[in-house]
Amino acid sequence: MNWDVLFDFSPFAKESDKVLEAFWATIRLSATTGVLSLILGTLLVAMRVSPTPVLRAIGTFYVNTFRNTPLTLILVFCSLGLSDTLKINISDETSVNSFWLAVFGFSAYTAAFVCESLRAGINTVPLGQAEAARAIGLPFTQSLRLVILPQAFRASIAPLGSVLIAMIKNSTVVLVAGYIEAAAQMRQMFEDYGATLPIFLGFAAGFMVLTLPAGLLVSHLSKRLAVIR
């Protein structure tokens, strides 16, 4: 009997730098994607609620397209399609290039969800707020910027937070775009040491370390910043 398959955590000691490097890659990827998708998502939601029908249509089309396409397809497309077939590359250094290609596809995908959570947030702002803003003469951009969005952002914290947590978990799919992060490292260790329970639990715990504090922070913030009505 070889009980190592159930209890031996030593592969982590042997590969500690690689594992830490892989999780650092996950963090960097998630952070960059988080920022970019927040910017793009805000832009999209502004388009989706704007008075201009064409902009609204563009926003809706974007969200429907990216929200309903599997992330796996988008990321494989970034790697094999954009980089290898269309030769759109950001850097000659392979790891830098695959990082930005992954961030590009991943942000494009996540932005659709950011947009939807912001829109859900806008929908929680009572009608009277918008009416009052208009009554004092604010035009669309100002009422959005000064009255609606500040309240909408606060109401969006909970859904945005779950998008954030989902995004961290989704970052594992990036391995199909050829960027080495935690999931790719786990798969490599499965090949080198066998798919043992400790390796799986170690990586699962690593992700919990990333997602659980994020979850707590989000629920704390959403309670603290909730608009009392």
Place this chain on the structure above:
Amino acid sequence: MTTLTSATPPKKKSKRPKAEPTVLFDAPGPKARRRNAILTVLGVVVVAGILYAIYHRLDQADQFQGRLWKPFVEGSTWTKYILPGLGGTLKAAVVAAVLALLFGVVFGLGRMSDHAWLRVPSAIVVEFFRAIPLLLLIFFIFSGPATIATGLNREPPHISAFTAVVAGLMLYNGSVLAEIFRSGIQSLPRGQSEAAYAIGLRKNAVMRLILVPQATTAMLPAIISQLVVLLKDSALGYIIAYEELLNEGFKQIPANYGNLLPAAIVISVIYILLNLTLSRIATVLERRSRRSRKSSAPTMAAGAPTQIESGMGNAAF
């Protein structure tokens, strides 16, 4: 709840009074109309620019050759690759959905049990599978059992890619569904169960006769939107070579014809149509259950901000 962004966009020739298209902005005056026109032109120009850039890139890479697109108008491509792939996707999704619903009911109810020995393990299981990435789970289910069985001198089980995908989807989505069930039942007014206990029903009967039927109506949209997530997640099977739509359409077809980009476009259109149809069903059900007054529970919208883990907040969808 009244919403700021009205579901129906303002139509120029609609019978609705022009003054109230949506609450966010007034009916456009002359200045606003001019600005709208400018933004419209700008939007069209930017989109046209992006489309042209894409077209140009594709053209440069010779992606508009007829031979790359021809396979998609031939019946054999569809019968040989796309339809079997679609079948694989649907098979995995349907089996996983049924199992996930069962898993969700069992663990959702388990978490609400009065007995700690049931409640605590259920909570641990649900929280564990919700917190880890689905892909890691699929990898482990795919290759873990064989390694462990060999280590313990047992006959290694044969875990097919189908089993791994379905089991992963079941555990992950089942845990999310368990939470949806729990919050659905907890969202019912306390008076419902109190009244039921008052007329002498036991816990079992209260659940079965009073709470579950009401909660089901309220939960349906959230459940369906979770099933959309599940369907889209089945594309992760691509990574462990399960023969689903992405694998057949995006690996096999380009392997035969070298047409990666056209294949990507066709396959994503199929996915989008499939998911839009399912989401459409969710919306219709949501509207319907909003109309019916049989339940005292507020309808849990698909991906609404109150419902943290439904629709939006999930792994690889």
Place this chain on the structure above:
Amino acid sequence: MLVRKFGVALAALAATSMVASGCSAKKESTVDGKKELIVGVKADQPGMGLNTPQGYQGIDIDVANYIAKKLGATKVTFKEAKSANRESFLANGTVDMVVATYSITPERLPKVTFGGPWVITHQDILVRANDSAIKSVDDLKGKKLCQVSGSNSWKRVTEEKKVAAKLVPAQGYEDCITKLKGGTVDAVSTDATILAGYAQREGTAFKLVNAPFTDEKYGVGLKKGDKKGCEAVNKAITDMYKDGTAKQLWDKWFGKTNLKFDATQPPAQGCS
């Protein structure tokens, strides 16, 4: 309740589809003289075994057909066997025979009876046709080499041969070929026959370096203990080399590449 009925219907549907997809395998002790043969082959390796709209195609397919005919089979059906499930397919009778880039290795011998080998191939390197910098394994130093997860070929370069190539991860050899075309990698290294299959499909874009550095004996996998079948398979392979079919098939599938054909039949492994 409608919902509940729907659920029952779904469950029934799922159960039916599972039954339908399951295989009812007939078990017979030897493949020799069996009338209907099910052969496990690769479905995604151009040149070796590829599932096309016209059916399975490749040298593995043709070899399997030849051997099956010599064994006296009248009907041959092909079934995809991935690398990971070749042993279990043979063991549980899903297939009678496996011809799927199946190397004879010491680890597999306890589980599988191998006929053949029908060819000995080597690990080689595929580069772009205009690349003259890579002539041997050692030239891969500092070059971008495709690293396929789940394959050991890259390890033979970076770990056994200790050549410091830069590894670029990919999901499969198909992806590697796309990356080689696009310039994201400089070289792909694995069995020469697999590389030649891609090279032939891609026309003049690629060339083999022809610097072989390991031996891979492709065998015909049979159910453990089928000695009679194994001997019959070995006889069929001898015939294949004697009557020139081997050369003919080689030219058909790899003729447009610079992969060399070895006309002497590889020595049989012996049946066990």
